[in-house]
Amino acid sequence: MADVTTLRTAAETGLSKLFEVQRLKLPGAAIAREEAFRYFEAAGLPHRRVEAFKYTDLRAAVREAAPPAEAPDAETARNAVKAARGFAGIEAARLTFVNGHLVAALSDLAGLPEGLEVVPFAQAMSEGHPLLDHLAPVEQTRENPIYQLNAAFMADGVVIQVAPGAKVERALHLRFVGTGNAPFSTATRVLVVAGDEAEVTILESHEGPDGIAYQPNDVLDVVIGDRARVLHSRLNIEGDAAIALSTISARLGAGSHIETVNVVTGAVLSRHQLYLHFAGDDATATVNGAAMIRDGQLADSTLLADHAAVGGISREQFKTVIDGDATGVFQGKIIVRQIAQKTDGKMKSDCLLLTDEGQMMNKPELEIFADDVACGHGATCGALDEDLLFYLMARGLPRAQAESLLVQAFLGEAIEAVSHEDAREAMIAEIEAWLARRG
Amino acid sequence: MLEIKNLVVNIEDKRILNGLSLTVNDGEVAAIMGPNGSGKSTLSYVIAGKEDYEVLDGEILLDGENVLEMEADARAAAGIFLAFQYPLEIPGVGTMTFLKAAMNAQRKTRGEDELTTPDFMRQVYAAADKLEINKDMLKRALNVGFSGGEKKRMEILQMALLSPRFCVLDETDSGLDIDALRIVSEGVNALRAQNRSFLVITHYQRLLNHIVPDTVHVMAQGRVVKSGGKELALELEASGYAEYRSNEAA
Numbered sequence: 190m191a192d193v194t195t196l197r198t199a200a201e202t203g204l205s206k207l208f209e210v211q212r213l214k215l216p217g218a219a220i221a222r223e224e225a226f227r228y229f230e231a232a233g234l235p236h237r238r239v240e241a242f243k244y245t246d247l248r249a250a251v252r253e254a255a256p257p258a259e260a261p262d263a264e265t266a267r268n269a270v271k272a273a274r275g276f277a278g279i280e281a282a283r284l285t286f287v288n289g290h291l292v293a294a295l296s297d298l299a300g301l302p303e304g305l306e307v308v309p310f311a312q313a314m315s316e317g318h319p320l321l322d323h324l325a326p327v328e329q330t331r332e333n334p335i336y337q338l339n340a341a342f343m344a345d346g347v348v349i350q351v352a353p354g355a356k357v358e359r360a361l362h363l364r365f366v367g368t369g370n371a372p373f374s375t376a377t378r379v380l381v382v383a384g385d386e387a388e389v390t391i392l393e394s395h396e397g398p399d400g401i402a403y404q405p406n407d408v409l410d411v412v413i414g415d416r417a418r419v420l421h422s423r424l425n426i427e428g429d430a431a432i433a434l435s436t437i438s439a440r441l442g443a444g445s446h447i448e449t450v451n452v453v454t455g456a457v458l459s460r461h462q463l464y465l466h467f468a469g470d471d472a473t474a475t476v477n478g479a480a481m482i483r484d485g486q487l488a489d490s491t492l493l494a495d496h497a498a499v500g501g502i503s504r505e506q507f508k509t510v511i512d513g514d515a516t517g518v519f520q521g522k523i524i525v526r527q528i529a530q531k532t533d534g535k536m537k538s539d540c541l542l543l544t545d546e547g548q549m550m551n552k553p554e555l556e557i558f559a560d561d562v563a564c565g566h567g568a569t570c571g572a573l574d575e576d577l578l579f580y581l582m583a584r585g586l587p588r589a590q591a592e593s594l595l596v597q598a599f600l601g602e603a604i605e606a607v608s609h610e611d612a613r614e615a616m617i618a619e620i621e622a623w624l625a626r627r628g
Numbered sequence: 629m630l631e632i633k634n635l636v637v638n639i640e641d642k643r644i645l646n647g648l649s650l651t652v653n654d655g656e657v658a659a660i661m662g663p664n665g666s667g668k669s670t671l672s673y674v675i676a677g678k679e680d681y682e683v684l685d686g687e688i689l690l691d692g693e694n695v696l697e698m699e700a701d702a703r704a705a706a707g708i709f710l711a712f713q714y715p716l717e718i719p720g721v722g723t724m725t726f727l728k729a730a731m732n733a734q735r736k737t738r739g740e741d742e743l744t745t746p747d748f749m750r751q752v753y754a755a756a757d758k759l760e761i762n763k764d765m766l767k768r769a770l771n772v773g774f775s776g777g778e779k780k781r782m783e784i785l786q787m788a789l790l791s792p793r794f795c796v797l798d799e800t801d802s803g804l805d806i807d808a809l810r811i812v813s814e815g816v817n818a819l820r821a822q823n824r825s826f827l828v829i830t831h832y833q834r835l836l837n838h839i840v841p842d843t844v845h846v847m848a849q850g851r852v853v854k855s856g857g858k859e860l861a862l863e864l865e866a867s868g869y870a871e872y873r874s875n876e877a878a
Binding site for chain 1: 730
């Protein structure tokens with residue numbers, strides 16, 4: 190017993206204590222939470238000797254377990270949202286979360302587009318809502334400590350049902366805003382169940398205060414019916430000291446499509462995990478990421494595309510721009526099971542190093558058990574092309590502006606895939622803002 | 629007026645320009661001809677301000693001001709324009725975005741107001757029309773997927789929009805078919821003006837049938853070895869560069 194305790198870090202011990210207090214307070218059956226936390230407890234905070242966390246050492250990064258944030262009072266919530274900029278001004282139905290809690294007064298729960306049904310997560314958990322059977326749609330997440338930590342602590346979120354055949358034109362914006370003067374943690378869970386042939390656009394923005402080491406752990410579970418389409422854009426503009434963990438796990442029905450694009454400028458450490466399970470034949474996925482990081486930041490994108498049906502197509506394109514002493518991580522794995530003939534998977538990670546101090550870690554993997562597939566991966570890393578810079582400067586653009594234009598062009602390739610025009614524009618604006626801060 | 633005085637340039641310790649002097653007066657079209665490896669492209673890059681070159685001696689004066697002290701963007705704003713031999717493709721940068729950025733950057737450096745969007749569009753469409761550049765090309769990423777001829781026309785379009793004082797055309801005729809050569813040449817000729825001069829770099833006399841020069845200079849071994857009128861180009865076409873090559877060997 191003594192041996193075990195000595196191996197545990199302060200953060201791990203702290204999390205165990207927090208769980209003991211939270212487990213009885215949190216909604217829903219405690220038993221599932223117990224199971225999730227026992228898994229996490231056994232594994233501990235993942236560190237660099239764990240292959241999947243080789244480049245992102247959470248044990249070293251998470252020094253203390255931040256207490257779960259309480260639901261904010263009305264004024265705090267209003268003030269926090271007033272300053273929120275992620276996807277602000279875009280025509281959408283909004284669901285607002287402040288410190289991980291759904292704020293009904295700042296959400297369009299009453300004015301949702303036709304075909305959408307939204308149940309607050311806490312309520313769904315308390316009622317034992319039947320859709321909750323769809324939680325954790327991808328098996329491999331059960332062996333992921335971040336995901337299991339969320340499963341243990343998930344306090345709020347929403348369950349979103351898209352009626353079969355419904356083409357919901359108005360986007361749904363899930364706005365996550367953090368606020369506070371001391372570290373806190375959040376664990377939110379959003380479950381989207383899109384019926385057969387449904388179509389929905391989901392925008393997600395995550396932001397919070399600078400200088401506070403808050404710890405969000407967000408999970409988006411997505412179950413996509415046959416021939417349904419889910420279009421998802423995500424913005425990580427978290428505060429500069431946040432340790433931001435996030436996971437998307439999606440199960441794709443036959444002929445269905447998911448588009449998910451994640452833009453990262455925020456957090457001192459971020460890890461965005463994507464789990465895609467191609468359950469039905471001929472499903473397609475576009476999975477892109479654009480990260481811009483500078484001094485001291487680490488941005489990790491980790492992807493698992495599991496092709497378990499015939500004819501799936503996946504396209505993954507990740508772009509990372511590194512300025513100064515920052516670290517980018519891309520880990521991508523495509524699994525093609527024996528049954529998944531005619532799978533077409535292409536994965537690419539490109540990195541632009543603006544200075545000599547940055548580093549990029551790329552770990553692409555293919556695990557192919559079928560014999561009739563087309564799969565590939567590629568990774569590049571380099572500086573800005575001096576010839577291109579000269580061409581632009583010879584036309585009168587000062588060096589900084591020429592560099593900015595080339596960086597935008599580099600990242601643009603990952604963002605072009607975003608179908609929602611306003612979301613795409615907002616992402617471009619974030620790139621421009623990042624470049625402007627660079628000066 | 630552009631004056632180049634005793635220009636000595638190395639690239640990676642290799643002497644490329646070796647005491648080159650040349651004056652191009654306002655309104656003048658000067659042609660530079662010479663064999664491969666005589667330093668013609670280096671001269672164009674050094675004028676435009678590319679950084680890979682080591683200038684050991686000499687001056688390049690634009691209206692009396694030494695441009696060697698300036699970065700490439702400042703030279704562009706001062707009125708120097710280089711039409712590239714191989715215009716670069718820039719994926720992800722829209723042609724219109726680029727044109728607007730370039731025009732406004734130069735205006736800003738010169739302390740002028742930025743162009744309004746309608747003014748900008750009007751200018752671009754008018755200039756593009758003359759060069760037979762259609763709107764579809766303008767919608768694409770800069771030079772991406774353009775043919776050789778289209779790229780050269782895009783260079784001339786930029787030249788027209790940026791209204792430089794001194795234009796360097798680096799083998800603008802290379803890779804052009806007869807029709808494209810005519811369009812490009814007409815584009816250049818339309819820009820000839822009292823207060824604008826040109827340095828036309830070419831291997832062949834053919835281009836000079838279309839853009840008729842006032843002066844012709846032969847370059848060999850990193851300097852101007854002979855100067856004359858437009859008839860010099862015809863002589864070279866007949867006799868070749870053998871005479872100058874033997875000089876090089878000597």
